Amino acid sequence: xxxxxxxxxxxxxxxxxxxxxxxxxxxxxxxxxxxxxxxxxxxxxxxxxxxxxxxxxxxxxxxxxxxxxxxxxxxxxxxxxxxxxxxxxxxxxxxxxxxxxxxxxxxxxxxxxxxxxxxxxxxxxxxxxxxxxxxxxxxxxxxxxxxxxxxxxxxxxxxxxxxxxxxxxxxxxxxxxxxxxxxxxxxxxxxxxxxxxxxxxxxxxxxxxxxxxxxxxxxxxxxxxxxxxxxxxxxxxxxxxxxxxxxxxxxxxxxxxxxxxxxxxxxxxxxxxxxxxxx
Amino acid sequence: xxxxxxxxxxxxxxxxxxxxxxxxxxxxxxxxxxxxxxxxxxxxxxxxxxxxxxxxxxxxxxxxxxxxxxxxxxxxxxxxxxxxxxxxxxxxxxxxxxxxxxxxxxxxxxxxxxxxxxxxxxxxxxxxxxxxxxxxxxxxxxxxxxxxxxxxxxxxxxxxxxxxxxxxxxxxxxxxxxxxxxxxxxxxxxxxxxxxxxxxxxxxxxxxxxxxxxxxxxxxxxxxxxxxxxxxxxxxxxxxxxxxxxxxxxxxxxxxxx
Amino acid sequence: xxxxxxxxxxxxxxxxxxxxxxxxxxxxxxxxxxxxxxxxxxxxxxxxxxxxxxxxxxxxxxxxxxxxxxxxxxxxxxxxxxxxxxxxxxxxxxxxxxxxxxxxxxxxxxxxxxxxxxxxxxxxxxxxxxxxxxxxxxxxxxxxxxxxxxxxxxxxxxxxxxxxxxxxxxxxxxxxxxxxxxxxxxxxxxxxxxxxxxxxxxxxxxxxxxxxxxxxxxxxxxxxxxxxxxxxxxxxxxxxxxxxxxxxxxxxxxxxxxxxxxxxxxxxxxxxxxxxxxxxxx
Ligand SMILES: Nc1ncnc2c1ncn2[C@@H]1O[C@H](COP(=O)(O)OP(=O)(O)OP(=O)(O)O)[C@@H](O)[C@H]1O
Ligand SMILES: [Mg+2]
Numbered sequence: 029x030x031x032x033x034x035x036x037x038x039x040x041x042x043x044x045x046x047x048x049x050x051x052x053x054x055x056x057x058x059x060x061x062x063x064x065x066x067x068x069x070x071x072x073x074x075x076x077x078x079x080x081x082x083x084x085x086x087x088x089x090x091x092x093x094x095x096x097x098x099x100x101x102x103x104x105x106x107x108x109x110x111x112x113x114x115x116x117x118x119x120x121x122x123x124x125x126x127x128x129x130x131x132x133x134x135x136x137x138x139x140x141x142x143x144x145x146x147x148x149x150x151x152x153x154x155x156x157x158x159x160x161x162x163x164x165x166x167x168x169x170x171x172x173x174x175x176x177x178x179x180x181x182x183x184x185x186x187x188x189x190x191x192x193x194x195x196x197x198x199x200x201x202x203x204x205x206x207x208x209x210x211x212x213x214x215x216x217x218x219x220x221x222x223x224x225x226x227x228x229x230x231x232x233x234x235x236x237x238x239x240x241x242x243x244x245x246x247x248x249x250x251x252x253x254x255x256x257x258x259x260x261x262x263x264x265x266x267x268x269x270x271x272x273x274x275x276x277x278x279x280x281x282x283x284x285x286x287x288x289x290x291x292x293x294x295x296x297x298x299x300x301x302x303x304x305x306x307x
Numbered sequence: 308x309x310x311x312x313x314x315x316x317x318x319x320x321x322x323x324x325x326x327x328x329x330x331x332x333x334x335x336x337x338x339x340x341x342x343x344x345x346x347x348x349x350x351x352x353x354x355x356x357x358x359x360x361x362x363x364x365x366x367x368x369x370x371x372x373x374x375x376x377x378x379x380x381x382x383x384x385x386x387x388x389x390x391x392x393x394x395x396x397x398x399x400x401x402x403x404x405x406x407x408x409x410x411x412x413x414x415x416x417x418x419x420x421x422x423x424x425x426x427x428x429x430x431x432x433x434x435x436x437x438x439x440x441x442x443x444x445x446x447x448x449x450x451x452x453x454x455x456x457x458x459x460x461x462x463x464x465x466x467x468x469x470x471x472x473x474x475x476x477x478x479x480x481x482x483x484x485x486x487x488x489x490x491x492x493x494x495x496x497x498x499x500x501x502x503x504x505x506x507x508x509x510x511x512x513x514x515x516x517x518x519x520x521x522x523x524x525x526x527x528x529x530x531x532x533x534x535x536x537x538x539x540x541x542x543x544x545x546x547x548x549x550x551x552x553x554x555x556x557x558x559x560x561x562x563x564x565x
Numbered sequence: 566x567x568x569x570x571x572x573x574x575x576x577x578x579x580x581x582x583x584x585x586x587x588x589x590x591x592x593x594x595x596x597x598x599x600x601x602x603x604x605x606x607x608x609x610x611x612x613x614x615x616x617x618x619x620x621x622x623x624x625x626x627x628x629x630x631x632x633x634x635x636x637x638x639x640x641x642x643x644x645x646x647x648x649x650x651x652x653x654x655x656x657x658x659x660x661x662x663x664x665x666x667x668x669x670x671x672x673x674x675x676x677x678x679x680x681x682x683x684x685x686x687x688x689x690x691x692x693x694x695x696x697x698x699x700x701x702x703x704x705x706x707x708x709x710x711x712x713x714x715x716x717x718x719x720x721x722x723x724x725x726x727x728x729x730x731x732x733x734x735x736x737x738x739x740x741x742x743x744x745x746x747x748x749x750x751x752x753x754x755x756x757x758x759x760x761x762x763x764x765x766x767x768x769x770x771x772x773x774x775x776x777x778x779x780x781x782x783x784x785x786x787x788x789x790x791x792x793x794x795x796x797x798x799x800x801x802x803x804x805x806x807x808x809x810x811x812x813x814x815x816x817x818x819x820x821x822x823x824x825x826x827x828x829x830x831x832x833x834x835x836x837x838x839x840x841x842x843x844x845x846x847x
Pocket of ligand 1: 044045046050069070071072073074075076077199514
């Protein structure tokens with residue numbers, strides 16, 4: 029696998045206005061091309077971790093960072109977000125705040141424009157992302173008239189135009205309806221499949237997570253308490269429920285059966301469940 | 308009302324280069340200034356703006372709407388002007404202390420056009436010029452790029468700010484808030500339950516927006532403009548025609564009249 | 566020490582009283598004028614008589630205020646500020662702005678403009694005198710957010726003009742006028758928390774009385790010198806618009822701003838957005 033894309037070692041983080049450390053000695057390695065999904069209850073520090081990896085704390089949001097965070101060998105805390113073009117991109121929760129122009133084309137051109145790239149390079153990046161995510165039908169639309177899911181799609185595309193090697197997603201679907209959620213998750217799965225991006229996502233749709241994630245990390249009070257392949261993490265139903273994470277429905281059902289001492293393995297995906305019940 | 312906000316359309320004015328529109332704005336201003344003492348000569352300028360309003364997709368009715376909205380103010384202002392020139396020209400009629408002469412009336416009409424024409428021209432300009440081009444033009448005019456950016460960002464955020472304010476107002480009204488109850492001071496105080504939630508939303512949006520601006524690398528390098536407006540034949544012809552028309556009206560307006 | 570403190574308290578109480586009194590007096594005087602002369606209250610309104618009657622003096626005072634105000638605006642944008650020791654670096658000029666400052670200014674402007682556009686003014690004389698509750702925010706933005714807040718108020722007012730369909734040459738006066746409304750209390754009120762009597766007292770002096778006079782004169786002086794471009798007669802400028810702005814800014818800011826400030830200060834502080842905290846962090 030080579031060297032990891034993201035290395036976090038013994039990380040302590042707090043905001044300028046917070047009293048206690050929010051992240052308390054967190055360590056994590058993420059390999060190239062891997063997709064890691066962060067789960068954990070509200071307030072456990074998922075967003076905070078992503079902000080540090082994106083070089084936003086303490087450069088945009090004032091705070092204190094102690095420990096090592098490197099992305100593709102670069103020390104992001106020392107460099108700050110402004111030096112990380114082409115390295116890390118981040119997509120946030122709120123679609124309303126993420127589209128800030130009045131035309132999708134302008135929105136997609138924004139990052140390369142702000143980086144001061146030559147005109148033809150800007151144009152070719154817009155073309156590239158529109159092709160990759162099939163956005164041509166949106167190009168001339170006013171983002172104000174798009175649905176939440178579509179806005180989020182544009183936000184993802186906008187970040188991709190800087191050609192990041194690591195993509196961070198901070199609960200990109202938590203403010204979307206069902207349709208918007210599928211739209212966004214479909215694109216994220218596609219990015220992993222076809223573009224081999226390293227992806228770290230905070231996302232609570234477990235049924236999706238078990239399908240696409242290489243590993244799941246469960247966070248609790250500023251630390252990673254459980255990390256591994258979806259199969260391993262979600263089959264420990266008792267444990268993850270204790271940390272406030274809901275396991276996939278199928279795992280829950282089978283787990284209940286096991287309590288009644290029916291000896292079957294705990295499935296985490298629907299098709300495995302089908303196998304299990306065929307017995 | 309949101310008459311001056313950019314509206315995405317495919318009209319003649321939308322297609323013009325913003326620089327051409329700025330020249331036009333200036334010409335409207337000059338012609339209005341030159342005809343301010345003779346309302347009859349101001350009529351072509353006003354007529355041109357009615358045409359511009361329809362050519363920008365806003366509709367000539369907007370002119371009427373804006374005039375009606377400000378009617379009390381405009382009526383008073385024109386009356387003041389008319390009465391200031393009541394010792395010149397022939398007396399038409401008098402209302403108590405108010406004497407109106409034909410000359411006074413001409414001045415009043417001219418001043419009316421002077422007030423209303425540039426305002427209408429700005430409405431046309433803002434509603435037909437993309438915020439993107441506005442930033443571009445402001446930067447070219449020497450406005451610091453972060454101020455230009457702040458201005459267009461604010462314009463772009465306005466629709467969602469308006470939506471948020473309306474939501475809060477509706478929610479508070481549903482809970483029994485009546486804004487127009489009580490005397491003026493009480494009515495002022497009635498606005499507190501609207502302003503406070505709107506500002507606390509602002510406070511949480513600030514961090515979200517700053518992080519978005521950071522991940523879009525706003526303000527770091529000298530920005531490239533790929534959708535730079537391009538000056539076409541259309542723009543040259545428009546500027547030429549405008550110069551001839553408004554220049555003609557202005558020259559006519561500056562000639563001693565009556 | 567304690568003697569100085571108690572005399573400061575008396576001073577503070579005095580200025581609070583003065584602020585509220587001024588607001589009440591203005592409303593009362595206008596009401597009197599309205600009942601005495603319903604067709605033309607302006608000719609009987611004491612403030613109109615003052616502004617219009619002394620318009621020559623107002624013109625001179627206005628020129629000084631306009632030059633100083635515009636100078637301060639430019640100097641602050643350049644990252645400098647006037648202090649007792651002369652011009653010094655402020656660290657808050659445009660060149661020092663990061664993404665938070667842009668976000669703060671843009672959101673303040675959008676919200677200020679949005680509130681001005683979406684809340685109906687409280688009309689006292691249709692078309693002439695009104696109270697605009699949203700105006701209470703300008704000094705708050707300045708005091709809490711610093712220069713980005715001042716710019717936000719200026720741009721917000723401009724946007725309200727654009728959206729309302731009355732943007733014109735006259736709007737330049739309102740642009741810097743609103744900057745000054747935010748700037749004066751930002752610069753001269755020492756304690757911005759609205760929780761001590763000194764804070765409130767100084768606010769009534771700088772954020773209410775002086776601010777109202779300065780902004781009214783700034784805006785009207787501009788309308789006066791651009792008379793041939795904007796088209797408003799001097800009687801309307803000094804006899805109606807000046808007292809209207811003065812009245813609105815006194816009443817709205819005396820009544821709403823301290824209450825708002827008191828509620829919002831802890832929220833702003835808790836979010837880490839109070840300007841002194843941010844300047845220190847950098
Ligand atoms: N900008 C900030 N300033 C101060 N404290 C913050 C800030 N953002 C988050 N916090 C605090 O840090 C802690 C961790 O928050 P964080 O947003 O990282 O959690 P999260 O796991 O992403 O939760 P959620 O699922 O709600 O998004 C919380 O206690 C929160 O109140
Ligand atoms: Mg979060």
